[in-house]
Amino acid sequence: MASNPTPEFRAEAVRVALTSGLPRKQVAADFGVGFSTLSRWIQQDRRNPEKPAAQSDLEREVAELRKENRLLREEREVLKKGHPVLCGAKQMRFAFIAKNADMLPVERLCQIMDVSPRGYRAYRNRPLSQSQRKDLVVLAHIREQFALSLGSYGRPRMTEELKELGLEVGHRRVGRLMSENGIEVKRNKKFKATTDSNHSFNIAPNLLNREFSADRPNQKWAGDISYVWTREGWLYLAVILDLHSRRVIGWAASNRMKRDLAIRALNMAIAFRRPPRGCIHHTDRGSQYCSHDYQKLLRQHGFQASMSGTGNCYDNAAVETFFKTIKAEMLWQRSWRTRRDAEIAIFEYINGFYNPRRRHSALGWKSPLAFEAKAA
Secondary structure, eight states, X not given: OOSSOOHHHHHHXXXXXXXXXXXXXXXXXXXXXXXXXXXXXXXXXXXXXXXOHHHHHHHHHHHHHHHHHHHHHHHHHHHHHHHXXXXXXXXXXXXXXXXXXXXXXXXXHHHHHTOOHHHHHHHHHSOOOHHHHHHHHHHHHHHHHHHHTXXXXXXXXXXXXXXHTTOOOOHHHHXXXXXXXXXXXXXXXXXXXXXXXXXXXXXOOOSSTTOOOOSSTTSEEEEEEXXXXXXXXXXXXXEEEETTTTEEEEEEEESSOOHHHHHHHHHXXXXXXXXXTTOEEEEOSOHHHHSHHHHHHHHHTTOEEEEOOTTOGGGGHHHHHHHHHHHHHTGGGSOBSSHHHHHHHHHHHIXXXXXXXXXXXXXXXXXXXXXXXXXX
């Protein structure tokens, strides 16, 4: 057994006992001390740790760095949410603190937002101004209309919707409230080619010539085919639009992009509208639209066939815009388990929202049904 062990000897014996994973009896034997003596040293070390100054300084520095790192993480999380607010007025920063008081202590949030806790307390105790009360009313309507629009209305359409509800609001106020409260339209994108122009069918001239407006219903129709991905595979969607009101008057969906898909959409539109002879029917040069069966149906009902130029999507921009709209506002917002699920959602979107409710800038911010009713 070591006689009169030095502090360094004791510290090393304790360190080995606590960190080596060896049995304490073996450590005591290795250091030539009794088991009870080693146990007493360990207890004394835990009660009154006597660490070298260098080790204490290192641990103190590590503790400070950990604290600084924690504070930086806190600031980062706050700044991720409050970045637009930092450039705004104090009222905006106070409102942000009130909304996120569960993230950090109020004093810490005030420090990050560069406002005083005293000012924040005054803000909390101060009654709402008339402008703030109106903001709360407008915000409640924005949340409701955003949900009804399937999360598709940005600032311009939202402003028009609120004005029709009788609220006196401008684009700037609506945009500010949507930005401050994280109300934003989400967009995604997928791509799959749907036009097969490599065929031997006859091509019709471009009678539409990018004139997408019409003076009356059943004067100009436009059609196209697009797609949506499901876990079962692709679902193809064919639509017919009346360019007078941008209303979807015929549509069909299928797991295959064959000519009968386009014919089903056309038959639905004909049965619904019974158009007069001479109506322009515009599509791209896809084989579904150039096929003998499709062209025969057009001749039977007196349509004037019109087709886009080779590979020029702008010649059928009205229908391309519809597909972009339905994908961004509904189809790309979730994953579809089956084709049937997607087909039901398309039906509900067209008949429950797009035709009766969705506002179009080309129609003076009216929905297709409202525009047709006004023109009647």
